[in-house]
Amino acid sequence: MTHDLHTLAAPYALDALDPHERARFEGHLDQCAECRQELRGFHLTALRLAEAEADTPPPALRARLLSEVSATAQERPVVTTLAQRGRIRRAGPRLLVAASVLVAAGAIGGYVSEHNRADDLQADSARISAVMVAGDATMLDGKVRTGGTMRVVASPSHDAAVVMGSDLKQLDDGHVYQVWAMHDGVPRSLGVLGSGAGMLYAQDIAGSDAFAVTVEPDGGSPAPTTDPVAAMPA
């Protein structure tokens, strides 16, 4: 089995796997230092194949990108470590339901946020706890059409919300769940949740009349490109 997966390193580096095999190999990578080492070499080799094709892009692309990024929020995925889960659980019995979702999210959602820096995690953890224990926190639950649930815990006094997914249908690794806040029918991205489960912290939610979730290509989209799989009126 291990040997079998090991042979996928080359097709993986060339993007020649179907989504199912890709996911299997990525799962294997975490446990296989040898594969990671070999893959590094293969990725650098593939990089040379790309560099050999370098070609000056149209100048307008640069200008377009620079104006786009100045208006685009960056992903701040959140993870729950064991310590954080403990802290959140102690916050109060009324959050037990939410906390159980956190545990589920942490179990599967590690992928979403494994590359976060520790200081980010601590900052996010503190902000999440603040929203969850806020006196004015409200909880919205929504069924996701493709399976699982979305929960939004929103606190007007913090002007922030924590969005959690649980039991979501596993997406192939080219896709993510993206969460939107609706203002008068105009969607604004709150971030992406990755596959399966996960959570995110979002600010500036005042005036949102609904939250929606769509399935988008990995990394998310500037605007929804598919119909919502979940919608929750605020």
Added chain:
Amino acid sequence: MARRSLFGKESRMSQSAADRLAAVPETAPAVDPDDLLVRVARGDESAFAALYDALGATVFGMARRVIRDPARAEEVAQEVFLQVWQTAARFDPARGTAKSWVLTLAHRRAVDAVRHDQAATNRENSYDWSPGVDHDQVLETVTVRLEHEQVRRCLEGLTELQRESVNLAYYQGYTYAEVAQVLGANPATVKTRMRDGLVRLRDCMGVEVS
């Protein structure tokens, strides 16, 4: 080995030649892409601009080679760099270089685009056996031409099955199962040839893994 050291020398010459010609910015990156990407993750827009200057030509050129349609390749390059901006925090320097990270994202997007665009067409009939666009016309810098030349020579050093396996997968976006079908080979054999091919390319091009 001889080829590698020869190329090392030529690459240095071409670097200064390219500098004199004030060629595409990627020939003289002012800052290490790894540092730039870490700064991008903190929301630094000027670092993003510098990262684009360093990698834009490679991302666009690769996308164009895979997708062929320049307008679609430009769209994909734009999506890639937006994704880089949005997800820069996921970059882990311990797992590879920024260049490799960005190009891995970019290649996956390009392949997804070409698979999506071609899903409705009969790809076996439309498969283009030519080596690609006319590089004499599109290659603008000495560095890129040398790089291209080296890759071409190294590809020529592979067996036909190795070369076609790598070529169809990387430059045409085929899965290994599709490659096997097109080449009339066993999928397991194709997987092995991809691996052998990449190992030989890696050694031929002098890729060093730190």
